[in-house]
Amino acid sequence: MADILGAPVDEEGFLVNLTDWTKDIAVEMAKGDDIDLSDEHWEVIDFLREYYEEYQIAPAVRVLTKAIGKKMGKDKGNSKYLYSLFPYGPGKQGCRFAGLPKPTGCI
Amino acid sequence: MADEYEVPELPTYIEIPDINEGIMDGEGPFKSSEEFQAPLGFPGEKVENWKEKAIDKMADLKSKYRSVQVFLDMCVKCGACTDKCHYFLGTSDPKNMPVARQDLFRSVYRRYFTFSGKYFPKLVGAKELDDEMLDDWYNYYHQCSQCRRCSVFCPYGIDTAEISMAAREVLDVVGVGQKYCNQILGKAVTVGNNLGLPEPALRDTLVDLEEEVEEDTGVPIKYPLDQKGSEILLVTPSADFFAEPHIDGLIGYGKVFHQDGVTWTLSSYASEAANFGMFIGSYDVMRKAALRIRKAALDLEVSRIIVGECGHAWRVAYSFWNTLSGVGSGASDEFALKLQNQLDSRYPQPQHIIEYTYNLIQEGKIEFDKSENDHRTVTFHDSCNVARATNMGGIPNGQFILPREVIKSVCNNYVDMERGTIMESTFCCGGGGGLLTDDLMEIRIKGAMPRMQALKEVEKSDGVDTLAAICAICKSQFTKVLPKFDFDPYMIVSVHQLVSDAIVLEKPEGSDSEVEESTEVTEE
Numbered sequence: 121m122a123d124i125l126g127a128p129v130d131e132e133g134f135l136v137n138l139t140d141w142t143k144d145i146a147v148e149m150a151k152g153d154d155i156d157l158s159d160e161h162w163e164v165i166d167f168l169r170e171y172y173e174e175y176q177i178a179p180a181v182r183v184l185t186k187a188i189g190k191k192m193g194k195d196k197g198n199s200k201y202l203y204s205l206f207p208y209g210p211g212k213q214g215c216r217f218a219g220l221p222k223p224t225g226c227i
Numbered sequence: 228m229a230d231e232y233e234v235p236e237l238p239t240y241i242e243i244p245d246i247n248e249g250i251m252d253g254e255g256p257f258k259s260s261e262e263f264q265a266p267l268g269f270p271g272e273k274v275e276n277w278k279e280k281a282i283d284k285m286a287d288l289k290s291k292y293r294s295v296q297v298f299l300d301m302c303v304k305c306g307a308c309t310d311k312c313h314y315f316l317g318t319s320d321p322k323n324m325p326v327a328r329q330d331l332f333r334s335v336y337r338r339y340f341t342f343s344g345k346y347f348p349k350l351v352g353a354k355e356l357d358d359e360m361l362d363d364w365y366n367y368y369h370q371c372s373q374c375r376r377c378s379v380f381c382p383y384g385i386d387t388a389e390i391s392m393a394a395r396e397v398l399d400v401v402g403v404g405q406k407y408c409n410q411i412l413g414k415a416v417t418v419g420n421n422l423g424l425p426e427p428a429l430r431d432t433l434v435d436l437e438e439e440v441e442e443d444t445g446v447p448i449k450y451p452l453d454q455k456g457s458e459i460l461l462v463t464p465s466a467d468f469f470a471e472p473h474i475d476g477l478i479g480y481g482k483v484f485h486q487d488g489v490t491w492t493l494s495s496y497a498s499e500a501a502n503f504g505m506f507i508g509s510y511d512v513m514r515k516a517a518l519r520i521r522k523a524a525l526d527l528e529v530s531r532i533i534v535g536e537c538g539h540a541w542r543v544a545y546s547f548w549n550t551l552s553g554v555g556s557g558a559s560d561e562f563a564l565k566l567q568n569q570l571d572s573r574y575p576q577p578q579h580i581i582e583y584t585y586n587l588i589q590e591g592k593i594e595f596d597k598s599e600n601d602h603r604t605v606t607f608h609d610s611c612n613v614a615r616a617t618n619m620g621g622i623p624n625g626q627f628i629l630p631r632e633v634i635k636s637v638c639n640n641y642v643d644m645e646r647g648t649i650m651e652s653t654f655c656c657g658g659g660g661g662l663l664t665d666d667l668m669e670i671r672i673k674g675a676m677p678r679m680q681a682l683k684e685v686e687k688s689d690g691v692d693t694l695a696a697i698c699a700i701c702k703s704q705f706t707k708v709l710p711k712f713d714f715d716p717y718m719i720v721s722v723h724q725l726v727s728d729a730i731v732l733e734k735p736e737g738s739d740s741e742v743e744e745s746t747e748v749t750e751e
Contacts (some may be wrong), residue, residue, distance in 0.1 A: 175427055175428035176428075177423060177424055179428075180474070181470055182439070182471070182474050199471055199719075223422060224410060224421070225414075225421035226421060226700045227662060227699075
């Protein structure tokens, strides 16, 4: 099984054990996707982790955009902005960096 | 992650491609592991005596489903289906010709279940079931979206989807399952939806949504959860809670219910319309998922069940719920009978949300300001399972007529795509049948080509800039593939988003939304 900084990841690059997550792992995952994590990225990652902690699932896109809009300004509370941060999707790429399981379904 | 695939060119006319043997050879999508197989009762990995088990399962299917045997026996290789599959047109792999894909299963069936195949296999194209064949099954039966376009053109009406489903069921039984479908099914039959969205998250998401809609409209529209004694239970794909553009469709359903003044509810126990049990061909798993809806309907004491915008869900609901769970008539166990007595026989059970909205429009119960959609020119994508396996409104071709009538009631600018690519001949979005996963992105992009081609033509001729659909899978698939073909990914919308944007809402007495809106602006 592949790993990132010693933490095993599945075939889609998601952490197998969510407790393995560290900030360094997020940075390393982002590097692999040619992304330098900025403060804006971290705002999203932190929110994803907080939400997951409470609900055991990633937030719905609308919940995420609303929360980011509140934190970072209304012009940023939309999925276009989030896609500019996470080109593979705030849900999938964002969750991977944040150490959450991959959201799957008809999405 | 950064895999880039060759995106097919969009021709003015679709031509039958020159074949490229083996171009889509491969290992297929990620395989399911013990973790996802076990909850569904399938072995965690390829079993030792897999060949024996596979043949046994084929015999079982042959005895249970007369249709499968008929379809396997009757093909005359006329070739009418060869160029009807979007995956063949998009990939040029001859094994994606429906007849050739079916033959992977049919040749094995011949070898073990027919006289000529047992004794003169070479003469009748009968083949051994070996590892290589099983690998081919896994790879190519996950390049079929079970859309059944080929069946429309088959002079014998052979249903390729049923053969794909049978093959996938055999694969599951020998421990070679697909991760995407089986992981999702595990969540659907334990948590109650494909996403694994637990009740508190669903509840808070809906509360958030209510706030947002009231802010936008000035009308307190509710999105109720687990409200016992409501008239209507809405069963909708969980993507409607979670994803974009889906959620704008959910907002639309709520507005329509609000205007009609009915009581309605969602269920946290059965918060999913989709039923991937059909994709993997497993009756047992499909029934398990369907029974959650029955339990929810009984517990909540509703008198009507309405299904949201989800393509294969409507097929399962329309065609199978009656015998699977007793919604409609057919099943005769205690709970099915109880439900049949409980549901109001003055309404179709189940009913599609499009039928519901269409009826309200006919009765003049809801009004629209069509100019709200004047910035769009809309076309409608018929989703395969709705188009080729169901009906709406109880009139011939109602499944094509009703959604278009709803759209035309809320939009001034509507254009259909080329006739050979819509209605019963609709091209799949490319992501149906359990293929909506990142590890199948190549086939999803290539298979989307014929739909994208027809869309490009109406974009050129009529300036179409909005694509409306009534299926969660279609909506998600289009969001991903549209940009590959130089379209705006945000052009895909729910039909009920168009409804939502144009519906005239009755404001609560004494409120004046204009004033409220302007106060809000000054506060900022």
